[in-house]
Amino acid sequence: MKELTQEEQLAIQTVRSFVKNELAPMAKKIDEDDIFPLETVRKLGELGLMGMFVPNEWEGAGLSHYLYALAIEEISSASAAVGTIVSAHSSLAVWPILKFGTDAQKKRFLPPMAKGEAIGCFCLTEPEAGSDAANLKTSYRHASDGYTISGAKAFITNASRAKTGIVFATKDRSLRHRGISTFLLDMETSGVLVGKPEKKLGIHGADSCPVDFDEVFVPKECLLGKEGDGFRIAMATLDGGRIGIAAQAVGIAKGAFERAAAYARTRTQFGKPIIEFQAIGWMLADMLTKIEASRMLVLRAAELKDSGGRSTLYSSMAKLFAAETAMETATKAVQVLGGYGYIKDYELERFFRDAKITEIYEGSSEIQRLVLANELKKEDFAL
Numbered sequence: 001m002k003e004l005t006q007e008e009q010l011a012i013q014t015v016r017s018f019v020k021n022e023l024a025p026m027a028k029k030i031d032e033d034d035i036f037p038l039e040t041v042r043k044l045g046e047l048g049l050m051g052m053f054v055p056n057e058w059e060g061a062g063l064s065h066y067l068y069a070l071a072i073e074e075i076s077s078a079s080a081a082v083g084t085i086v087s088a089h090s091s092l093a094v095w096p097i098l099k100f101g102t103d104a105q106k107k108r109f110l111p112p113m114a115k116g117e118a119i120g121c122f123c124l125t126e127p128e129a130g131s132d133a134a135n136l137k138t139s140y141r142h143a144s145d146g147y148t149i150s151g152a153k154a155f156i157t158n159a160s161r162a163k164t165g166i167v168f169a170t171k172d173r174s175l176r177h178r179g180i181s182t183f184l185l186d187m188e189t190s191g192v193l194v195g196k197p198e199k200k201l202g203i204h205g206a207d208s209c210p211v212d213f214d215e216v217f218v219p220k221e222c223l224l225g226k227e228g229d230g231f232r233i234a235m236a237t238l239d240g241g242r243i244g245i246a247a248q249a250v251g252i253a254k255g256a257f258e259r260a261a262a263y264a265r266t267r268t269q270f271g272k273p274i275i276e277f278q279a280i281g282w283m284l285a286d287m288l289t290k291i292e293a294s295r296m297l298v299l300r301a302a303e304l305k306d307s308g309g310r311s312t313l314y315s316s317m318a319k320l321f322a323a324e325t326a327m328e329t330a331t332k333a334v335q336v337l338g339g340y341g342y343i344k345d346y347e348l349e350r351f352f353r354d355a356k357i358t359e360i361y362e363g364s365s366e367i368q369r370l371v372l373a374n375e376l377k378k379e380d381f382a383l
């Protein structure tokens with residue numbers, strides 16, 4: 001890990017104390033209630049944690065992606081659901097505006113998002129366009145002074161509370177990815193219909209909703225980037241999003257590991273703490289090693305992002321390895337606790353349920369392997 005500046009140390013201390021004193025005590029309730037934790041998100045906004053890498057100019061905290069990754073890990077080690085909310089908002093909605101927006105778009109959209117007053121969502125996935133993201137049906141056509149969008153999106157994180165949507169639509173499906181454009185949408189515009197949040201296995205409280213667009217008007221100044229650039233914007237955005245999810249996975253793994261290790265030190269069977277048994281001690285040793293390796297990949301990807309370079313390779317390696325580590329760690333952590341791991345009082349079953357999504361969203365583990373294999377095909381490939 002690189003040495004943090006004084007400002008960065010202060011920032012991460014703020015995150016840690018918020019997580020310890022406010023988030024951790026509420027995490028179980030957020031899971032049980034399965035309701036978007038609006039007050040918590042407001043508090044995160046007040047602390048500057050909804051605009052971590054947004055420059056001060058746009059009222060953000062002006063921190064690095066490196067710090068952002070550490071913060072998402074901390075948050076997710078207590079509540080993966082809140083980790084999802086912050087990551088989807090920051091990486092998938094704030095970042096593309098920062099990267100591809102005009103000054104006028106940044107001025108209008110970024111300050112309320114950085115303060116957590118306007119929550120962001122990323123409207124890419126559709127019932128028939130999941131892994132095959134270029135297969136969008138949601139379409140747009142030119143209208144007087146703008147565009148109209150029609151179609152249906154699925155599994156949109158934060159949609160029930162979002163004010164700003166990053167919406168992807170095609171003008172001609174036969175053009176595949178070259179027909180796609182990106183729009184900045186005020187989610188309160190007439191014709192936007194957000195459906196009921198899905199009932200999910202985990203990350204309760206982080207809403208995933210269907211969203212329908214019925215002839216929704218978007219003014220011409222809300223086109224993000226150029227027409228036809230939408231798919232590249234989506235992919236570049238997901239390169240960053242995958243760092244956020246990888247950091248979330250490290251946090252989930254860490255949360256599960258710490259609980260399992262603490263239990264193994266104190267739980268006595270056959271006259272000694274179970275950590276003394278090689279089966280348990282080695283299981284914990286493997287978990288620890290993989291968590292630390294995951295964190296290194298995440299931070300390497302974040303450093304690349306900070307340097308302005310393309311992080312595709314490291315983003316996908318980090319997402320793939322950290323997600324599989326989170327699932328494996330949570331599964332083994334439940335095993336360490338045995339029957340207690342299986343009941344809700346001990347929290348590990350929540351980490352087990354929450355871990356699974358990291359292998360699925362923002363590109364499944366299969367898609368990460370596909371991305372990596374595609375990178376390897378390039379003749380100029382070098383590590």
Ligand code: COS
Nearest residue numbers: 125130131132133134177232235236239312361362363367
């Ligand atoms: N950054 C910038 N541009 C990228 C890029 C990236 N990381 N990855 C691909 N592109 C560009 C390519 O260079 C290509 O550009 P040209 O038109 O100039 O040639 C274009 O995008 C199409 O790339 P490709 O041919 O690889 O696209 P595919 O349709 O084969 O899709 C995958 C590739 C499968 C990797 C992509 O669809 C994907 O990531 N799917 C998963 C989507 C996802 O994560 N969904 C979750 C949504 S949020 S829960």
